[in-house]
Amino acid sequence: MLRLPPLRHASPETIVEAVALLADDGALLFAGGTDLIPNLKRRQYPDAHTVVSLRRIDELHGVDVDPDGSLRIGALTTLAAVAENPRVPAAVREAALAIASPQIRNQGTIGGNLCVDTRCNWLNVPDTWRQAAEPCLKAGGEMCWVAPAKKECWAVSSSDLAPILVAFGASVNLVGPDGQRSIDVEDLYRNDGMAYLTKASDEILTEIVVPRPSGVRASYRKLRRRGSIDFPILGVGVALAFDTGGVCTAGRVVLGSVASAPLRVREAEAILVGRRLDSEVIAEVSEAARKFARPFNNTDLTSRYRKRMIPIYVGRALEDVAAQ
Numbered sequence: 001m002l003r004l005p006p007l008r009h010a011s012p013e014t015i016v017e018a019v020a021l022l023a024d025d026g027a028l029l030f031a032g033g034t035d036l037i038p039n040l041k042r043r044q045y046p047d048a049h050t051v052v053s054l055r056r057i058d059e060l061h062g063v064d065v066d067p068d069g070s071l072r073i074g075a076l077t078t079l080a081a082v083a084e085n086p087r088v089p090a091a092v093r094e095a096a097l098a099i100a101s102p103q104i105r106n107q108g109t110i111g112g113n114l115c116v117d118t119r120c121n122w123l124n125v126p127d128t129w130r131q132a133a134e135p136c137l138k139a140g141g142e143m144c145w146v147a148p149a150k151k152e153c154w155a156v157s158s159s160d161l162a163p164i165l166v167a168f169g170a171s172v173n174l175v176g177p178d179g180q181r182s183i184d185v186e187d188l189y190r191n192d193g194m195a196y197l198t199k200a201s202d203e204i205l206t207e208i209v210v211p212r213p214s215g216v217r218a219s220y221r222k223l224r225r226r227g228s229i230d231f232p233i234l235g236v237g238v239a240l241a242f243d244t245g246g247v248c249t250a251g252r253v254v255l256g257s258v259a260s261a262p263l264r265v266r267e268a269e270a271i272l273v274g275r276r277l278d279s280e281v282i283a284e285v286s287e288a289a290r291k292f293a294r295p296f297n298n299t300d301l302t303s304r305y306r307k308r309m310i311p312i313y314v315g316r317a318l319e320d321v322a323a324q
């Protein structure tokens with residue numbers, strides 16, 4: 001059995017208190033703990049000495065609608081609550097429902113999902129296994145054991161909600177020692193398996209703002225080995241707006257789990273604008289996504305297979321939109 005290392009548990013009741021606790025380098029945020037706890041047990045954060053729980057901070061829970069129709073989802077809202085809330089766009093609810101298992105969705109949060117650590121076949125094993133070789137880049141070593149020819153970390157972005165929230169043009173509020181700021185979910189990520197978030201380590205993601213989805217049609221499609229429980233090995237989020245004549249006025253096509261960050265396929269998005277979503281356009285967009293992506297060879301199933309599945313999953317997501 002894997003055991004946790006000795007840790008101090010802090011349970012602040014305000015965001016200000018939580019931010020102050022994060023000033024200490026070995027302090028880590030704890031929301032539902034469904035990602036953090038297994039990683040701590042595998043000794044992926046050797047310098048950690050404190051977990052700062054966000055669960056007693058009331059203002060981080062719940063879903064509200066602004067007067068302009070945008071949705072504010074508190075970072076501590078559980079995945080189950082997101083999946084069940086009829087005010088949340090259907091494609092976001094479907095993505096939440098595709099995460100892990102019912103037990104994990106009752107415990108895991110939307111904020112934790114957006115900040116979930118990147119995953120790696122080499123690193124995400126007990127440390128006793130890893131001791132067979134030198135540490136990898138992410139563990140403080142000199143090389144990536146997954147892509148030894150590269151000088152970068154190939155851990156894979158594995159959030160199901162990130163691609164669809166990027167597709168919707170959602171933003172997040174961050175609170176840190178210098179106050180509050182808002183950034184697009186798209187800008188929360190960096191394509192680097194180690195420093196995969198652009199936010200500072202002492203910034204707390206407090207809420208997610210989804211713009212009013214009026215007129216937007218969207219879909220999320222997920223590839224994984226087991227339908228009942230598995231991280232995504234490809235996630236496709238699409239959100240398209242149309243004019244009254246059925247012509248696409250704006251659209252986003254976002255791929256998850258192919259790199260260390262969710263990636264927008266701008267070449268594919270450009271094809272959509274000004275066109276009707278018919279089978280010809282769907283085929284062109286799907287092909288553009290296939291050409292664009294080179295899935296990292298660092299998840300379940302082979303990267304070659306995942307690449308072949310990209311146009312199929314993009315096509316299916318767009319067909320969902322066409323059928324709405």
Ligand SMILES: Cc1cc2nc3c(=O)[nH]c(=O)nc-3n(C[C@H](O)[C@H](O)[C@H](O)COP(=O)(O)OP(=O)(O)OC[C@H]3O[C@@H](n4cnc5c(N)ncnc54)[C@H](O)[C@@H]3O)c2cc1C
Pocket residue numbers: 028029030031032033034035036037038054075076079098099100101104107108109110111112113114115116117158159160161203204205206229230231232
């Ligand atoms: C068996 C299993 C299967 C899983 N399957 C999936 C899956 O299919 N899809 C998927 O996307 N995920 C999956 N996960 C990962 C995880 O359960 C979810 O991503 C979950 O939403 C994480 O939320 P949490 O609240 O538990 O985060 P935590 O574990 O508490 O935190 C995750 C990370 O985010 C940071 N963090 C948490 N909240 C905040 C915040 N408000 N501000 C700043 N940083 C924060 C933490 O410090 C930590 O680094 C799975 C996990 C397990 C164990």
